[in-house]
Amino acid sequence: MLQKTSHFMRQANLINGEWVQADSGQTIDVNNPATGLKIGTVPKAGKGETRRAIEAANEAFKTWRKTTALERSKLLRKLHDAMMDNQDVLAELLTIEQGKSLFESKGEIGSAAAYILWFAEEGRRTYGDIVPSPWGDRRILVTKEPVGVIAAITPWNFPSSMLARKLGPALAAGCTAVVKPATQTPYSGLAWGALAEEVGFPKGVVNILTGSAAEIGDEICANPLVSKITFTGSTEVGKLLIQKSSVTVKKVSMELGGNAPFIVFDDADIDRAVTGAITAKYRNSGQTCVCTNRFLVQAGVYDKFVEKLAAASDALKVGSGLEEGVQQGPLIDEKAVEKVEELIADATSKGGKVVAGGKRHALGGSFFQPTVIADATPKMRFMKEEIFGPVAPVFKFETEEQAIALANDTEFGLACYFYTGDLGRAFRVMEGLKYGMVGVNEGLITTPEAPFGGVKESGLGKEGGHQGIEDYLDTKYVCIGGLGL
Numbered sequence: 001m002l003q004k005t006s007h008f009m010r011q012a013n014l015i016n017g018e019w020v021q022a023d024s025g026q027t028i029d030v031n032n033p034a035t036g037l038k039i040g041t042v043p044k045a046g047k048g049e050t051r052r053a054i055e056a057a058n059e060a061f062k063t064w065r066k067t068t069a070l071e072r073s074k075l076l077r078k079l080h081d082a083m084m085d086n087q088d089v090l091a092e093l094l095t096i097e098q099g100k101s102l103f104e105s106k107g108e109i110g111s112a113a114a115y116i117l118w119f120a121e122e123g124r125r126t127y128g129d130i131v132p133s134p135w136g137d138r139r140i141l142v143t144k145e146p147v148g149v150i151a152a153i154t155p156w157n158f159p160s161s162m163l164a165r166k167l168g169p170a171l172a173a174g175c176t177a178v179v180k181p182a183t184q185t186p187y188s189g190l191a192w193g194a195l196a197e198e199v200g201f202p203k204g205v206v207n208i209l210t211g212s213a214a215e216i217g218d219e220i221c222a223n224p225l226v227s228k229i230t231f232t233g234s235t236e237v238g239k240l241l242i243q244k245s246s247v248t249v250k251k252v253s254m255e256l257g258g259n260a261p262f263i264v265f266d267d268a269d270i271d272r273a274v275t276g277a278i279t280a281k282y283r284n285s286g287q288t289c290v291c292t293n294r295f296l297v298q299a300g301v302y303d304k305f306v307e308k309l310a311a312a313s314d315a316l317k318v319g320s321g322l323e324e325g326v327q328q329g330p331l332i333d334e335k336a337v338e339k340v341e342e343l344i345a346d347a348t349s350k351g352g353k354v355v356a357g358g359k360r361h362a363l364g365g366s367f368f369q370p371t372v373i374a375d376a377t378p379k380m381r382f383m384k385e386e387i388f389g390p391v392a393p394v395f396k397f398e399t400e401e402q403a404i405a406l407a408n409d410t411e412f413g414l415a416c417y418f419y420t421g422d423l424g425r426a427f428r429v430m431e432g433l434k435y436g437m438v439g440v441n442e443g444l445i446t447t448p449e450a451p452f453g454g455v456k457e458s459g460l461g462k463e464g465g466h467q468g469i470e471d472y473l474d475t476k477y478v479c480i481g482g483l484g485l
């Protein structure tokens with residue numbers, strides 16, 4: 001029961017440096033998806049607590065913005081080190097509340113820490129410009145300034161690393177933050193508060209609230225002290241936040257839904273494609289925004305690919321994420337399982353053939369078998385809907401043009417993947433795909449050095465890369481005259 005005694009498992013909210021309960025005293029239960037058992041509670045905060053957290057962040061901003069980039073960088077580096085020093089316990093907490101395997105949780109904590117380190121460095125390079133002036137007696141300066149108080153709303157599928165991508169650039173830029181982690185997985189988010197406190201971030205710089213998404217979200221959108229909202233989650237909720245925050249004209253960064261195609265051409269290395277497919281499909285039990293939603297396979301290698309993918313899917317070890325060797329944990333909840341069942345029933349009623357899995361796992365609860373469906377067609381719901389579960393529908397195509405058209409036939413544009421051994425085709429296809437991120441002969445492409453983000457209805461803005469800090473900065477133009485030049 002390491003997790004119960006870990007001081008990182010905070011069952012309280014962090015507002016202005018104090019760990020507090022909800023004004024109403026109400027709480028929300030948090031359950032372990034692997035057992036269905038309650039692991040603790042968190043406060044059910046509402047509008048009042050959110051307003052106080054925003055005011056605290058606004059007060060803290062007055063001094064935090066004046067710290068030097070180097071001072072902020074040093075604190076962020078300490079935060080990185082504290083995360084890595086506690087990687088095992090933080091990973092265990094993540095697995096207990098989210099369900100993913102300990103292997104993946106350690107990877108997520110490592111990735112979260114890596115984003116912090118990246119932005120600790122990037123924060124020191126937020127250069128402005130001196131622009132050639134059209135006037136002989138005036139000079140033009142362009143500077144970068146922190147936007148102010150930011151609000152970060154984060155999802156349950158990557159409760160630690162999604163926060164790192166937002167807090168890292170925000171704090172490095174000199175912004176202060178109000179964070180609302182998902183209520184299904186709040187402890188990994190709250191742990192950031194404990195870590196930030198431990199390494200010496202001043203009170204009010206990081207505030208963390210749990211509770212009613214509607215009440216907290218509405219206050220964040222309406223409050224003029226919040227300059228920016230950064231959100232990872234569904235396109236539906238993202239649109240609502242954009243709409244509601246338009247009243248106070250906030251900057252927004254949105255990392256929304258995906259419908260990733262994974263294309264395998266006849267000239268691909270099939271074994272490499274299957275290895276990439278397993279990661280791109282089953283990571284976090286298929287619950288990532290960049291998970292493959294549709295496999296598009298060229299006719300010449302279709303049967304071979306399906307056979308190998310089915311065998312590799314059957315071989316995955318499903319179980320509690322805390323167990324040694326487990327590769328796939330449970331889905332987040334019963335609703336997620338029902339959605340997966342519905343999509344499979346829709347596919348089989350339209351001619352889809354289940355060649356691996358297809359059912360709830362014998363372990364019960366929200367465990368589901370890794371599933372492969374052959375003979376998928378565009379009439380099936382997989383074509384348009386995000387699965388967010390361990391189901392791999394495999395479509396057949398004949399030509400390169402057809403593959404690109406099928407891949408682009410969606411309102412989403414987050415990640416996509418394709419496998420080919422032909423360099424010319426690699427460029428043609430990469431340029432033809434309307435997506436924010438492309439994996440060529442790679443099924444896992446996330447890294448702090450690269451800009452993560454989508455186009456179309458998959459979102460706005462980038463997280464990571466040198467671009468990732470720009471959304472937390474305002475550009476100011478200064479025209480200086482009267483210099484006696």
Ligand SMILES: O=CCCC(=O)O
Nearest residue numbers: 157158288289290446
């Ligand atoms: O679910 C979205 C993020 C997945 C990733 O970090 O690769």
